[in-house]
Amino acid sequence: MHINELPYEILSSILQQAASTNGQEGVKFTYGLGSNPLPLQSSKLSRYVRGPISPDVLRWDAACAVRQVCSQWHEWALDYAIKDVHLSRWRGAERWAELSTRRKMYNIYELIERPSGARVYRDPFGTLRQTASILARFPGISKHLRRLWFSGFYTPETDRLILDTLRSCRNLTSISIPWTLLRHGSADDWMYLLGIAGPSDSPLESLEIQAVCLMESQTSDTDFQQDLQPLRDPRISFQYLKRLKLFGNTTMMPVNDEDLTLIAGTIASLEEFHVTCLSTVSIEGVMAIVKASQSTLRASLRRDKGARNLDRPDV
Template sequence: MHINDLPSEILTDILLRAARANQAEGESFTYGLSQAPLPGERAKLTKYVRGPVATDSLRWDATRAIREVCHEWHQWALEYNFERIFERRWRGAERWADLTMSRRSYQFYEMNQIGPGHAVYRDPFGSLKHTDRLFNAVPTAANHVRRLWFNGFHTAETDKLILSVVASCDALEFLSVPWTVLRRGSVDDWVDLLNVNTGHGKPLHSLELTAQCLPADQAGALEKDATPSPLEHPAVDFSGLKRLKIFGNTLHKPICDEDLTLIARTATNLKILDFTNLSTISVAGMLALVKASSRTLQVLEHSPRSDDGFYHPFPGHIDAHVCTLISHLPQMRDLSMSVPYMCARLFANLEVKWSGECQVRTTDICHCFASTGLHTRMEKLREMFNAARDLIAARRRMGHSLSIEIFFAGCIFEPEKRLVHGDFALAEISSSGQWPASRQSSTKGPYGTSGVYEKEEGSWDAVGEEEWLGAVGRHWISL
């Protein structure tokens, strides 16, 4: 029996195991020479390890022998290699050695004691251009691509190249692109990108938009670009999208609430929504997408911390009770969000599907104002903690594990354990050393381990919930 006559699942597993073994045994580092001399200079060259070989290069090397066996194995190797494409911007000019591009020859290079170096220049967009040429010349290669990830490309030229590459990949499922693609892309570009009702391929499953602050020249070019927003056109349809992530902060034409409102018109089937490390989207903008996909949303990650130094996101104009809205999402199971206010209603629906860790960061309590009395606030907090415990118990009865953490007033509350974590040094001074009567060392701390943003690093203590509320009632701790 010929090996190619085996069932495809078995043959695929054999080839996959061989590729992984080859990758483990192959060259995993690149080498070079330090400070290769310019013409007319004399300098001593030192060999050094340049860095690890990129994952896609390792995969390509690992299937070299497999590709040479037969047509069937060659096709499998192409699918294995082209399934995920990662494009990174090359830094540009550098001095480097006369090092062979074949990593199999590294051992011979190590034996060479004399290696001339030359000042050379690499096109920083060379890899991206090569990928675009390849996919246009060999469409069958592009048909294997399932995921594309682009990093470091923010010019008009590279945005055009990225959109050209994306348009070639009919079977694309996961895409991560710079936000500049949204600012410079046309309606036709985004119709191809989302691939809904185009008659070929399948709709894009996951979209990540990444942002960062740009150098002055690139920022100026972006600000001068007058391309109309493709989101305003009805042909740009996000209904096929299941996951949307917006990551990173920028000052140059950032993604804002207006963009989210336009996306929300058609983004009605999202399962995962993720806003991380940005300050240009308000809570109201986030809620626009939550409402649009209220029937299907399963994961909400809303952690808009950034280097701007803000404590919580700007609320915007919220026209609904956030707690009621979130607690009645029928498919929600994984929740982490920052909201301007919260109350016991967030945990009132015992029929939710929440599981795992639930984190909520808030600045105030619902329906509380500057004139609201301290005892009213304390009662609302008790109601919130009791509702959280009831929900945890209800989920446990259904066989699901749920933990809830509430970040409020510079502290972290664990209702199930009836513990409050925080830095209570000032409260101890205000009480003349009377409080806290009992404390324990906290395993949590300032942001980095706790989620409390912009607090000084230091050790935290944990006290009982009622003991903490007692200190609040005696004005040793301020709400």
């Protein structure tokens, strides 16, 4: 009996145990080089650990060997590795080791006594660009994505890249996006975002909207100040949403009571609603959401630091 003839549940359990074992033996940290900051002293390089590798990358490395066996195992490995993906902004230039991009070579790098390297520039949006391009070119990959997080992208250029990425992902159930998409996305973009653009799309169940305070130089661009008002389009519906989270504060076109009122017009089956550190929303906007989903909402009363009307608890 061939192993692929086993029931899928048993085969999946075997492959998951193999991937977990590979993950325990894999590289869990990334490395870089640092030098003495004083210009008058010798610039001696020292190796340091930049930080842990994200869980989605660890799963990708752990399933690498499984993907190469056969097409059936390849599909299982894709579902295992990229079901949850976190995309964050690269911080720019820094001194890097002369290290292979293949992470399995990191153990060899640890043996180098005198590391060397050079200051290089990396596109802070490079990961987002590559992801948008790959998912558009290979629908077989994008169909496996269920949850997407975007962190550190707050420009009109990255908003477009995020929206292009979401158009390629038709089976998402949960996403975390910057608040700028409420202004820079069109009604068509939001239909794809919510999973209601076509009959074969999976409706979105969980939506997180994150906001941050930006410098004036970052928001002076006329493209940044554009507001397409997608929520006013009658085609936009939040009827399938089960969880809504708003967190973070900003002074540039922030989420406000009007936005919550427009969302409340179609959000009738919400189960979880979180508002954290948001000073531009009052109790009126919060209660609009609560009343719209009062038959399904599992609400807990609390006071969040930074919210308005603190004499009354927020939901």
